[in-house]
Amino acid sequence: METELSIIAALLTTLSPQHFDDAETKKWLGETVPHLADRVLGEVVDPSRHTLLRRASQCFHRRKSFSYWYLIFTVLMLYYIIEHPCSPRYRHLLLPSSDLGLITPQLAEADALLPLVGIDRPAKKILGWFAHQGKMDMNLRVLCIIGPVGIGKTTLAVELRNRLREHHETGGGRYNFQCNVMAQVPRGTDRNIRLVQDILSQVSEPAATALSSDPSQAKTMEVLVRLISECLRDKRYFVIIDDIWEASDWEEIKVAFPNNNHGSRILITTRSTSTAWACCSDSYDGLDVHEMKPLSEMDSERLLIAKAVGSVDGCLPNNMKLHCDEVLRRCEGIPLFIIGMADWLKDQRLQQLHQREDEDEEHQRFAIYCKERVPRLTEQALSSAFNDFPNDYLRLLLIYMSMFPYGYKFEKDRLIWKWIDEGFFILTGYNYGLYYFDIYFSHVIKLEAERLFSELVDSNVITCVASNCKHKQDEAEACQWQINHFMHQFLASKSAEMGFVFTTTTLNLLAESAAATTTECGNQTSSRMPRRLALYHPDPLFPSMLETMDLSQTRSLSVSGTVCRIPLNKFVNLVLLDLEGWENLKDEDLVQVCRSKMIFLRYLSVRNTRVSKLPHEIKELRILGTLDVSYTQITELPLEVFELIFLWHLDLRGTRISQLPKQIKGLRHVLRYLLVETAARVPNDVRHLYKLETLATVDLTEYPASFLRALGDLHNLEVLAVTWSFHQSTDRDYCEALLSSIKNWENLESLTIHCGLGCSMEFLGSLEKSRAPRWLKKFKVTAGRFASVPPWALP
Template sequence: MHSLAIEIRVLKARALKVSERRLRYRVEAAFGGASDAYAAGRSSPDHNLLERQLPTLNIDEFRLVGVTEKTESVIRLLEDGNLTSLKVVPIVGFGGLGKTTLAVTVYKSPTMKGIQTRSFLTVSQHYDLCILLESLLRQLIGVSLRDSSCSKEENFKDPLKGIETWHISEIIGRCRAHLEDKRYFIVLDDLWSPEDWANLKVAFPDNDKQSRILITTRNRYVAESCCSDPHDLIYNMEPLPFEESKKLFYKKVFKLDQCPVLYHDLEVISDSILKKCSGLPLAIVSIGGMLARTKNKTRAEWEKVCDRLGSGLETSATIGGMRRILSLGYHDLPYNLKACFLYLSVFPEDYEIKRGPLVRRWAAEGFITGMHETNLEEIAAKCLDEFVTRSIVTPTRIASTGLVRSCKVHDIMLEVITSKSIQENFISFVGKQQYSTIGHDKIRRLSIQADGSGSIKEQEKHNTNFSHARSLLILRCSEKPLHISFAHLKLLRVLDLEGCWWLSNEDLKEICKMSVLRYLCLRRTNVSQLPKLVGRLKELVTLDVRETSIRELPETATQLGSLKHLFGGRYRHYTRVSRVKLFEPHEALTIPRGLKNMKSIQKIAHVDIASSSRTMQELGALSQLTKICAMNSEYGGEKWKPFAASLNMLWKSLRHLSIIHWRNRDTGLEIFLELKSPPIFLEQLYLWGRLSVLPPWILSLNYLIELSLRENFFDGDLLRQLGRLPSLVSLKLYHESFMGIQLCFEQNLFPRLKELIVDNAPNLDELRFDGGARNLERLTLAFEREPAKGIVGIESLPRLKEVEFFGAIIFYSLVEGMMAEAKIHPNKPRVYREN
């Protein structure tokens, strides 16, 4: 009886443990976790366990839209026949791109030959490690038993008997023992953190049997943390091209590869719907499924779906799965990032969000906290980087250093963010057709977005109380919306009026009474003068008056003791190609005396040193200054002397320096040949103007990352000098910066250079790579005459990815020669041209 009692207690404890595990795992079951596999294999091995473990997906819906090509690419990365050690290949990309579908397809592919055992584990955001490892072992043992006949014998002993009571270390040990002498293939689907990988990888031995692990994740940082060996490679999941998106859409709606003739009038609106989906398979299938079930497939019905797609996210169960998946990104965010996430909804669809203004607004809104409020923008910038890593935003412009300059929010993700914002009364909208949110008692943040004509719907122009608003963003409005009275907006912290041409100087008088205002953007407005009242804005941190008619600041502006960012000047800015952005200076900002009182100032761009020469004497007193962009349109170097003297006092703080002297035949910049105390911590330097020689102090800039030169007329051994800069990543040699006949990258020079731009070196006969710049990835070239000896030595650039030719004149023989060399280059760089 005593032994029976003990056995009963053991059974009760075992049952309780199983119950607790299942209870903890109930949430994960909703996300495709391992609980089904656990239940299926609980009492005996299941021969179909692998199939049960795979996520429930209609793979056939996706297979026709490029999955075959992607599958082949991933398999090529996995196979690597010469590598016997364990290899890890993460698939990384935005939620809904089809990462799991691709992983399932690869997992089932007959091309993966020689695999002796395999397992597909869905990890998910929340999981019970013990249950997940139990599932792994059940799959592995299940494969072995399925492939043998021992399980059919009468005296068969279940090797997993009692697994519910095993300690986690025992489960791991058994997994390793089972895999030790086999070539295995493991898929870990939906990893959310590096800790997930650290917890799981201990179960997988590196057994020198050509074993492989395939991982899917939304987070690039997670993907990189899984790649500890140089042979581990990341596969970047890309959205579907438009034509493949159409195939998938029509397959879902009509079970055909194209729109039937009977419904030809739906093709245009189909394109509009697909534009919202932006190549996201999950979105396309979800919306397509909703339309497939509509009884009346008419243009009017489809236009309604297109217009009300946001409401569909809220109300339609058809796309509930898509919304749940995209919403996971929000729920996984740390608390301090959720406000930044919701704030992204203030921007309309397809809006290019610039890094600088975004992080400054986040800081002004109070979303970012730091020690004594120092470096809030740096903390905010890290938040944006986190969103990029998590695939919440898509980078649209990336610097050579890897810094994301601008980004967009995927349209479907924007719908999810907007829905969350409305639900939590975080942001209110006016003019966003699919949302009606101006009925809240208290509006905290308001985004006013005009329609395509620049106007606001008439019915939304009246009876709205904005007096409690803390933030106001007005976009694309050609007329003053909602009869707004700035006099009533006393609590505003953030006011962004970029592009609002209806704004008047009289409006500025009311705006300057907003005593708690921290961020004010008047860029591209029709204002011409800041009132003296601007000095009242004691909390103002950012003032942006670029591309306005404001040419000088009033004396009271020097009373802005909290101001950190001052941007002004009007200049013509244009893009030649994606990585070559130039501007023609036109007018810069005159700053009054008293600048030394603005102790908090960190960034100034663009200041006219000719009309602010006395003020430039005070520049050296700004100990927090990290960026200064200075222009001079007058002849001679006399006006630069006070500025140069102040630079000697900013040697410790300055990180970004732009000096623009645009009288290109004038030697006005000679004053900068000698600086007693140069800014040795500079990271970015832009020199525009004639110099007889390269200033010697530049060669002491050990932290310099980016160097841009223009119209300097340098000659001789320029590269031999610059090549010893240890941190230089980007070198941009713009128009007439170099006048020699050869640019030669010699052995051991430019050890970190990744980007090189050569834009019209008029006397150049040869561009030669002779063992230097071995990390170069991108080469961008423009010539007004064809170099006699051409481009030599790209075979010595093992990491070269892109060669781009641009300009008014394209020498096709040069391009074709480069294409031929690219074909035999080990890295197969892309060669292309842009006119």
């Protein structure tokens, strides 16, 4: 492998730029480099391999040909592939642990003893669904309860079952079910077989016993569902199926439940919104989904006290009341988290009976507990939830969330850009090297990233927290997202255990084990070098700690808050550098970063810092893909920025930049996202950025109609936001120019027009529906006047 790399480096040094346009050379490169990537993947990587890759790539900096850079990117991708978290070297770390796949007896016992706080109203509501309202309401109905782990779905289902039994014993009439079954979906590849076996044993114990005692009888899914169906054929039955994860599981077992017109009911609990709606899609009387809500502040406090003291009407000591507000804030109304923290309060109460403790020490111990520990009960449930994710990529992307500080609110698009620039999608069904370069900026990868983000939202581990966020707000809307405190703690612990991310809290664990640089994991050897670091709390030990670590293999670094004295020049192999919100970042630090020649750096963010100038040396960041300087003091961009021929995303919002130079057309082959404030004037040369997919927000009031017409040349635009004045709405040339451009934006998915007060936008109605963008999903006009919505904007 070393010989092949050396040969490639030597050959590239002697070739001229014209050779890279030669068909024979391209064919050779297309065959050799991917083959070399396979070889690298099969090797056990050590630091010398990284040194070799860097040495081989140094000679690439002398050339300027686009084809030459095409090859540079390919060779640099070898480094990404070596360290890819889903490569064979790391895949075993993402597999579920065998001892965490099932709900433990402790969890089941705790759930049974859970005080019934805040559950009466939803129980009464769902009981109304169960009751049949006469002959017209006798069809089989499927009802779903959805919500995140620990919110009380199973508790509610058990309470409903108990109430139905009480009605049955007292001659409940409408609530009288001849068969009452509850089964939890097991984990594992044969989960559906085991599930229907459990249901059969409750529906008809003799049938289950006869089946198990007859060795000649095949225990197939077809046989089991047929037996269940036969037993339920003439009965009014009620079945609870607890914790279904995938809709495909329901599709396989639903044939076991006949629609016998006896008013039967099926209740399903799930964490997945899409699974809930899929399960209810066959309900004969419509869609019935109940979404669990967090407990109110009053109910949360009652549950906390009931679990900590033993009675809902109990009372905590005065000094412990100080902790309640903080506990309830972190638990966010999730019963499981409240119960876990209540255990701690109970221990403190017992300790106070034996000893007095200084109040400051007590507060300090409480702060440490909240920041560094996840209660045992909570950790078991979150481990199960984590292992339930259907593939490695979802677990990987979820663990990546530990890079954020607690309470951090993030935007969907910014997270997706990080995923892409980290190289998380290199191995998602595509080949490496040249093939990856061909699709790197394609719509396919972004769609894949958005799909996985939607799955995380769908599973209720990511929730919308924007103040203006409405119930079930569309992900495309501008809003922020967040992860629950205890889930964040669990992910930080899990990622440190894997060696995937070390945060401020878990970095000390790495320092303690620095002497043991490797640990055995099965047949694999996992390096304990800090691959990803997220530093967001100051610690006087950081500088000395980092000095003793080998940071040459760190691929991602995030720094924020008041952290100080970070040796940025030691992180030479970074792929992602996120300095958003770092209060101590100075202009000189950026110069240091650029002069360090971080040849693998794809993502650089100095968002929301005091930086006032980008250095000319930024051209040394050869393959930089994302540059985010939003909400800084920067007043202009150095022309060297437009020499970065892999720059696909540029965010200039909230800066003092008043004019973009015409040299921006140097990015015409790569720039996909250009985000500016309306105060920043965009040159006419922006029409040459033919790869541009997002342009926001351009103030059209300062441009002639010819500029607006020229924007129609941006045929790849998917998202556009502009401002529009009252004068323009009355000027025929401007109106015709806008209509002409809309006709040319065939791929447009989102169009936002911020109008001046009183602008009449009636002219947009003259556009023929056949000429309008066929993929348009969002059309937004602020402050403009319409007598009716333009027909072409309707579905």
